[in-house]
């Protein structure tokens with residue numbers, strides 16, 4: 001009948017004109033709400049003559065479903081438009097440069113002082129023809145002690161000094177956390193023919209740690225094997241390294257006779273400093289910096305090299321020690337405490 005058609009046309013107009021979800025809800029209330037136009041007609045059903053009531057009731061329900069369907073459809077369109085508008089408004093252009101940090105607040109990264117020292121000494125020895133070798137932190141005790149002419153009863157082998165792993169390896173060797181990076185040098189001599197010029201930086205471990213000795217620290221060892229290598233080569237190489245590393249071209253360097261089971265003669269090396277100021281250079285005092293020596297013939301033989309044909313020198317130094325000396329760091333512990341303020345200060 002025409003009043004239903006009129007209501008439908010009116011509802012369609014109102015829905016089409018609803019610009020947002022709030023306006024749409026107002027239309028829903030106006031038509032389907034308690035006092036809505038369609039609800040009014042449904043209430044009026046009681047006054048319609050019985051024979052026409054059935055027909056009209058069905059027509060009114062059809063109209064109600066149609067209006068609800070139109071409402072849902074319009075709601076979906078308005079929700080999609082609202083989402084598109086939000087996505088557009090809230091879009092982030094990730095290609096924009098970051099906001100400039102207030103000076104000193106940027107959380108930029110840095111290179112750990114230990115890593116930086118390893119980079120520096122790798123570059124210095126690299127310029128002298130050395131290459132870097134790396135290898136496992138867990139070693140058979142022959143590589144860490146036996147091959148180095150360290151006798152079985154030597155105190156260094158005691159487990160108050162050395163971390164032992166449980167069990168043994170395939171060859172029946174006890175397993176240790178390496179106490180120096182010499183095992184890498186042994187493996188290199190076993191693995192390739194001379195001439196050899198290598199440095200072996202890396203983590204080393206000691207069981208007798210205390211307040212000023214960390215159980216894990218870093219060392220770098222060097223090894224040169226060739227024909228006719230003499231103590232003069234050792235002295236020249238280490239003097240050049242120390243002067244380059246500390247950036248003091250006339251740094252006083254002293255070689256002092258010493259003892260290691262794996263070198264003969266053995267030389268401990270001192271550099272000049274001023275004990276009162278801590279400044280490195282010609283201060284009149286001496287500071288021990290590293291150990292070295294000519295590779296012991298037994299070590300060469302242990303690695304299958306004939307000491308009458310091949311000679312060599314080797315050295316070893318603590319990386320934390322030379323880093324602390326170079327930068328005037330008073331304490332060892334901050335190296336391992338991951339305090340960003342300390343790291344950033346030195347990065």
Ligand SMILES: CNC(=O)COc1cccc(Nc2cc(Cl)ccn2)c1
Nearest residue numbers: 182185262291292314315316317318
């Ligand atoms: C912290 N390290 C130190 O004070 C002294 O370390 C040193 C001293 C002399 C030699 C070596 N290494 C070495 C390695 C082989 Cl394969 C053969 C002979 N020697 C390490």
